[in-house]
Amino acid sequence: MGLAGSASSLRGPARVRASGVALLLAITASSMVALAQEWTEYVSSDDRFATLFPGIPAVRAITWDSEYGAVYPGRVYSLDAGRRHYSVTVIDYSDSKAIHQARTNWTEADDPASSQYWRIDKIASVAYAATRLRQRGGEVTYDAWHHIDRVPGHQLQITNSDGSRTFAAIYLHQDNLFIVEATVPRGTPPQGIFQQGLRFIDEEGRRIRYEWDENGQLIPQTR
Numbered sequence: 001m002g003l004a005g006s007a008s009s010l011r012g013p014a015r016v017r018a019s020g021v022a023l024l025l026a027i028t029a030s031s032m033v034a035l036a037q038e039w040t041e042y043v044s045s046d047d048r049f050a051t052l053f054p055g056i057p058a059v060r061a062i063t064w065d066s067e068y069g070a071v072y073p074g075r076v077y078s079l080d081a082g083r084r085h086y087s088v089t090v091i092d093y094s095d096s097k098a099i100h101q102a103r104t105n106w107t108e109a110d111d112p113a114s115s116q117y118w119r120i121d122k123i124a125s126v127a128y129a130a131t132r133l134r135q136r137g138g139e140v141t142y143d144a145w146h147h148i149d150r151v152p153g154h155q156l157q158i159t160n161s162d163g164s165r166t167f168a169a170i171y172l173h174q175d176n177l178f179i180v181e182a183t184v185p186r187g188t189p190p191q192g193i194f195q196q197g198l199r200f201i202d203e204e205g206r207r208i209r210y211e212w213d214e215n216g217q218l219i220p221q222t223r
Contacts, residue, residue: 038054038055039052039053039054039193040052040053040054040055040056042056042057042077043201043205044077044090045203045205046075047075047090047092047176048176048200048201048202048203049088049090049176049178049198049199049200049201050198050199050201050205050207051088051180051194051197051198051199052193052194052197053077053079053086053194054079054081054084054086054194055079055081056079057077057078057079057086057087057088058077058078058079059075059076059077060075060076060078061073061074061075062074062075062076062089064091066121066125066128067121067124067125067128068100068110068117068120068121068124069103069105069106069110070096070099070100070103070118070121071099072091072092072093072096072099073091073092074089074090074091074092075089075090076088076089076090077089077090083164083184083185084182084183084184084185084188084191085181085182085183086181086182086191086194087179087180087181088178088179088180088181088198089178089179089181090176090177090178090179091125091176091177091179092175092176093121093122093125093175093176093177094175094176096118096119096121096122096175097112097118099118100112100117100118100121101113101118122172122175122177125172125177126152126153126154126170126171126172126177127154129154129170129177129179130143130154130156130170133156133158133166133168133170133179134156134158136158137160137161138158138159138160138161138166139158139159140156140157140158141157141158141159142155142156142157143155143156143157146169147171148169148171148196148198148199148200149199149200149207149208149209149210150209150210150211150218151171151172151173151200151210152171152172153169153170153171153172153178154169154170155167155168155169155170155195156168156169156170157190160183162186163185163186163187164183164184164185164186165183165184165186165190166181166182166183167181167182167183167184167190167191167192167194167195168180168181168182168195169195169196169198171198173200173208178198180194180195180198182194182195202222204222206222206223207222207223208220208221208222209221209222209223
């Protein structure tokens with residue numbers, strides 16, 4: 001009997017043992033990948049967040065074209081580890097009103113004074129960032145609301161044309177939009193430790209977590 005016949009003839013405990021070995025190998029491989037990267041906490045006092053990176057990220061300034069024609073300043077914190085890419089993009093909406101009032105491309109429909117699109121631009125920023133991620137292409141395999149410490153946001157998982165996978169999360173906290181991305185090669189474990197590692201901090205570096213008060217309103221608490 002050939003090898004194919006031998007494999008198909010597994011029954012009962014033998015089949016369970018074979019499945020167990022396969023599972024153990026998969027867990028071991030995943031653990032080896034995780035251990036190969038030394039994850040350390042990175043803290044940005046400028047943009048008031050902390051997260052885990054497998055090393056020290058590079059930081060560069062960028063500009064961000066918004067949904068409503070404004071251009072905002074931002075920073076990208078990024079690191080490449082082999083074929084894996086990690087980044088946190090932070091867009092600063094704190095001067096949204098002044099930026100919209102200085103625009104020369106507005107029309108009567110989005111007049112900054114009467115329509116107050118500087119407010120709408122910030123409110124809609126999570127949905128717009130998610131749209132931009134979808135427009136890159138690839139197959140979206142997960143697309144849903146999410147939160148970290150009860151800060152609302154959105155998560156996306158995208159399988160790219162080369163088989164790599166992008167795990168993205170977007171959150172709006174106070175005046176900053178956070179876009180977290182990890183792209184990993186085909187057939188390798190997802191980077192949940194990076195995608196879920198984001199936390200928001202106050203000016204003293206304390207973690208902010210929102211809790212409901214007696215009226216059902218979310219209020220910030222520090223830890």
